[in-house]
Amino acid sequence: MLRFIATSLCLRCPRVPVLPLHVRTRGTASPAxxxxxxxxxxxxxxxxxxxxxxxxxxxxxxxAYAKEVAGLLRDMGASGPVIANVLVVHPEAVLCNPEEMEAQRELWTSVCPNKKELVGIIEKFPASFFTSACHHENQRNNIAYFHSLNLNKRIITKLMASAPQSFSRPVEQNQVMVDTLQRSYIELGGEKYNMKIWLQKLLSQNPFVLLKSSDVLRQNLLFLKNKGFTTAELLHLLSKLRGFVTELNPDSMSQTLLYSQEMMGCSEEQLREIVLKCPALLYYPKHILADRFEGLLRAGISVSQIMDTPTVFELTTQIVNYRLQKLRAHGYDARTGSLEVLNGTKKDFEQSYGKLKLRVQRPLFNPVAPLKTFD
Structure with missing residues (x-):
C-alpha cells in the first residue's frame, strides 16, 4: 500500500517535466x-x-504485450492512429496475453467476419474485446445460445460490444430473461411469427435489459395491468419502452401517474390514453414533471394542448422555450396551434421548422381567387 502511495505521489510531482510526445526519453518514466x-x-x-x-x-x-496488441490490430487492418487511440482509451489491453487475444479474435469473427467493421467496434468498445480468458467459455456458450434464437449476427455483435457483462456471465441467466420476454410477448397477444423481429429490436435498442431482473419485469407488467391497461396496450408499452420497463418499479410509477393525473385534471381513462401516447411519462420523477409542466404553462401552452400532445414532456423546458421562440419569429404561435411541430429530435424539429419557414416565405397564391379592390 505504501509503495502504491509513494508511486502515485511521484507521478503527480510538479517537478517532473512534461515533454512533447515525439521526444523519447527514459527520464520521464518512474523506475517502477x-x-x-x-x-x-x-x-x-x-x-x-x-x-x-x-x-x-x-x-x-x-x-505486458503492447507490441502483440498492436500486431493483432494491425493484422486486422487497423491504422496507426486507431491503434494509438485504443491503447489510450483502454491501456489494459496490453495485459491480455497473445493466446487470450487470439481466442477473442476467433470469437468475434464468428459473429462479425468483416475485419473493417470489427476494428471499428474494437475502437469504440475496446474493453469488450480485450477481456480475461476466464470469460471465454461463457462467451462461447452465449454466442451459441443467441445463434440458436436465429438472431441477426449484427444484433449479437452489438450485444457483445455494448453489454459485454451479459456475455461474460453464465448463459442460463440470459436464458431466464429471454424466456420471460418471449413469454410476456405471447401472453400479451404478440404473434409468434413476429417474435424474433420484436426480440431483436428490443435487444438492439436496450442491450442492458438482459442484465435486469425478470421478476421486476413481471411485477411492473402486473402493476400496469391493475391500472386498467389491456393486454394489447401492455404489449404496446413493452415495445415502446424498449425493455426499459425493467428499470421502473410500482412505487415510482404510482407516484408519477398520480401526479400526472392531478396536474392535468384528467380521468384514469384519459391518463391511460396519455401514457400510451407518451410511455416515457412513466419514467419522470415528480420534480422533473412539475418543472416541465410549469414551464409549458408559463409559455402560454394550455392543459388541453398538453393532453393532446403529451410527448412534449420529453423535451426540457430550455429546449421548448428555444423552439417556441424560433417558431414565433416566423409567425407560428404554438399557443393557438398544434404542439406536434415542437416534438422530435433536433433534426426532426429543424425539418418541421424549415417547412414552416418556407410556407411563410412563399405564401400560397390562388389564381382563381378574386383580387381585392379598394374604393
Missing amino acids: ENQQTVDAFYELAVDIQKVRKLKGWVLHQHP
Missing part, C-alpha cells in the same frame, strides 16, 4: 514502470502522459 511498455507506447505514438494520468497503474504491470 515497465520500460518495454513505455518504449512500445512511444513507438506507437500513444499519449503516454494521458495514460499515466488516467490509468498509470497499467504501466507498472509485468508481463
Whole structure:
C-alpha cells in the first residue's frame, strides 16, 4: 500500500517535466514502470502522459504485450492512429496475453467476419474485446445460445460490444430473461411469427435489459395491468419502452401517474390514453414533471394542448422555450396551434421548422381567387 502511495505521489510531482510526445526519453518514466511498455507506447505514438494520468497503474504491470496488441490490430487492418487511440482509451489491453487475444479474435469473427467493421467496434468498445480468458467459455456458450434464437449476427455483435457483462456471465441467466420476454410477448397477444423481429429490436435498442431482473419485469407488467391497461396496450408499452420497463418499479410509477393525473385534471381513462401516447411519462420523477409542466404553462401552452400532445414532456423546458421562440419569429404561435411541430429530435424539429419557414416565405397564391379592390 505504501509503495502504491509513494508511486502515485511521484507521478503527480510538479517537478517532473512534461515533454512533447515525439521526444523519447527514459527520464520521464518512474523506475517502477515497465520500460518495454513505455518504449512500445512511444513507438506507437500513444499519449503516454494521458495514460499515466488516467490509468498509470497499467504501466507498472509485468508481463505486458503492447507490441502483440498492436500486431493483432494491425493484422486486422487497423491504422496507426486507431491503434494509438485504443491503447489510450483502454491501456489494459496490453495485459491480455497473445493466446487470450487470439481466442477473442476467433470469437468475434464468428459473429462479425468483416475485419473493417470489427476494428471499428474494437475502437469504440475496446474493453469488450480485450477481456480475461476466464470469460471465454461463457462467451462461447452465449454466442451459441443467441445463434440458436436465429438472431441477426449484427444484433449479437452489438450485444457483445455494448453489454459485454451479459456475455461474460453464465448463459442460463440470459436464458431466464429471454424466456420471460418471449413469454410476456405471447401472453400479451404478440404473434409468434413476429417474435424474433420484436426480440431483436428490443435487444438492439436496450442491450442492458438482459442484465435486469425478470421478476421486476413481471411485477411492473402486473402493476400496469391493475391500472386498467389491456393486454394489447401492455404489449404496446413493452415495445415502446424498449425493455426499459425493467428499470421502473410500482412505487415510482404510482407516484408519477398520480401526479400526472392531478396536474392535468384528467380521468384514469384519459391518463391511460396519455401514457400510451407518451410511455416515457412513466419514467419522470415528480420534480422533473412539475418543472416541465410549469414551464409549458408559463409559455402560454394550455392543459388541453398538453393532453393532446403529451410527448412534449420529453423535451426540457430550455429546449421548448428555444423552439417556441424560433417558431414565433416566423409567425407560428404554438399557443393557438398544434404542439406536434415542437416534438422530435433536433433534426426532426429543424425539418418541421424549415417547412414552416418556407410556407411563410412563399405564401400560397390562388389564381382563381378574386383580387381585392379598394374604393
